[in-house]
Amino acid sequence: MVSHRRPTQSGPSLGARVSAISAVSAAAATAAALGAAPAGADPQHRPEAARSTVDRLLADAERATEQFNAADERTRRLRTRVDEAQDRAARGQEQVNTMRGALGSLAVAQYRSGGVDPSLALLLSSDPDSYLDKAAVLERVGQRQSGALRELRQAQRKLGQVRKEATRDLTELERSRAAVARHKRTVEGKLAEARRVLAALPTADRGAYDRSSRSDRGDLAGAPVGDASTAGSSARATAAVRAAAGAVGRPYVWGANGPSGFDCSGLTQWAYGQAGVGLPRTSQAQRYAGRRVPLSQALPGDLVAYRADASHIAMYVGNGQVIHAPYPGAPVRYDPVGMMPVSSVTRV
Template identity: 65%
Template sequence: MTAAVLSVAATALGVAPQATAAPGAPDGPRDARSELDRLYTEAEQATEAFNHADERAERLREEAGRAQDRMARQQERVNELREQLGSLAGAEYRSGGMDPSLALLFSSDPDDYLDKAAVLDRIGSRQAGKLSRLRGALRELGQQRREAVADLAELERVRKDVTARKRVVEGKLRRARELLQTLPEDERAAWDRAARSGRDLPPLGEGTTVSGRAAAALAAARAALGRPYVWGANGPSAFDCSGLTQWAWGRAGVSLPRTSQAQRTAGQQVPLSQARPGDLVTYRSDASHVAIYAGNGQVIHAPRPGAAVRYDPVGMLPIASVTRP
């Protein structure tokens, strides 16, 4: 039975069955569980990289929209200046087509002529000023167009990056699901228990009253208990790890960055011994997982695909930092 299970597991990981285990393939239940841990960890890291790229794409899309609005307004200004210049040029041509000395000689009312000449001088001055403003507006419009083209090119590059990262996540999760299905039910349960086990930690200080916003964020996280993990999701019906923390704190009126790495620095970092309910707890050296501290040595988090938002021990993974938004 075990040999058959491991053979299927090796096939799921893309390793050809052999009389002996191929290098790197699981050769027992413990190795299979370690491989699952590795795949889910890598999938989570890839998910956070996807979230970062997707967030950048969204910012670029918004900037492209704002650039289009700016260019439209600037084009209206250019058109208006052109119309004004055309009107002024027509008026000057109609009134000033004759040589000034001849116009004065034939004028029936020299005083009236001099008044008109002064007006024409002012029109010329205004025309020169509007022409200068038009040139400036055209230069600004050209610069805006060049920046918009660069932004759109960057957006296209980031879109391709998002697509590539999405494939990476999907591939790792597919391999993890295939491997998980090869394990007997008792081994799956043992792996899940191991994933939820806590580590020995120093006593945590929870004597301070939780602030209003922290309490609201924690209440939102509790309301999300039982909702499914979906990579790339940030609520309200499904979440990945950083999507849950961003959504929960957003319900408290605090805007957090999208990724766990960025959330790690989105506030005051405090020692683990001073963790209070509502604090963000990031895990692993690369801060690729994040949870909300719930008190009593527990966190609320979105663990992985196939596992709903739940409580787990705060020491379930190596802790990178504790941040108070």
């Protein structure tokens, strides 16, 4: 499906990079497996409860990130529409001004010619044939004026409609900007809370968070692609897999779609963009960007959406693995396809 809109390569317009969020992973990658618990806490439950809380907060942040992406994309579309409407309004006003000027000149010319009754002018004329020629010219001038007035009225109505559209789009643009800011605050709040939960644990209890979160096979960053070198569902899919593999190790940056950083849907959009295919910006939209296939029939390049709301998305690369941008602090990496509940698999 090459008919999708080709994506831009830039990051979010509101400066959504949060490299400081890497503290989530930095704190999580400093020691050994979860085991110790702070004094006075249940050693069997405190670390697991904290890990569950962090997982929930990161999932909430990821949902808010996709909402941010959707609102940000809508903001860009509305800004383009507003610019186009304002440009049309300026051209329409120029056209109206020109028409008014032409009609004004015509009215002055008719006034200066005097409003003599045609029948009387014919009786007083020493050259009736010449007068009849002039009368025909005056009639044509009148018809032209009438047509010009109709065109002016149409142009004015069209200009009014364009201005209404521009005003409506401006209102929607402001609402969309407010939504972007709201989702941005939500993401940052969830990530800050996750950092606080991790920081409250002793160092020994933070160590295995990165290795244990989402993946039951440890840190697979830098692992071989498996059978990703085999042909995918198409030449475009194979090229997208190569692009995604080349992004392994780059940081998660929420709201970004490459090339230096990515969130989950930004990575898949960018990878397919390198293959000449434009995907929608959000994971929810990407799950509908092709044909659904069963997980058992997944091929390299297929998009794997997770959770019922498709708030996370990855690219299948074969051998039971996906490449994805996991969460702030964790770089783009390989993980098992079953790291989370799979909601759909889409062949682009």
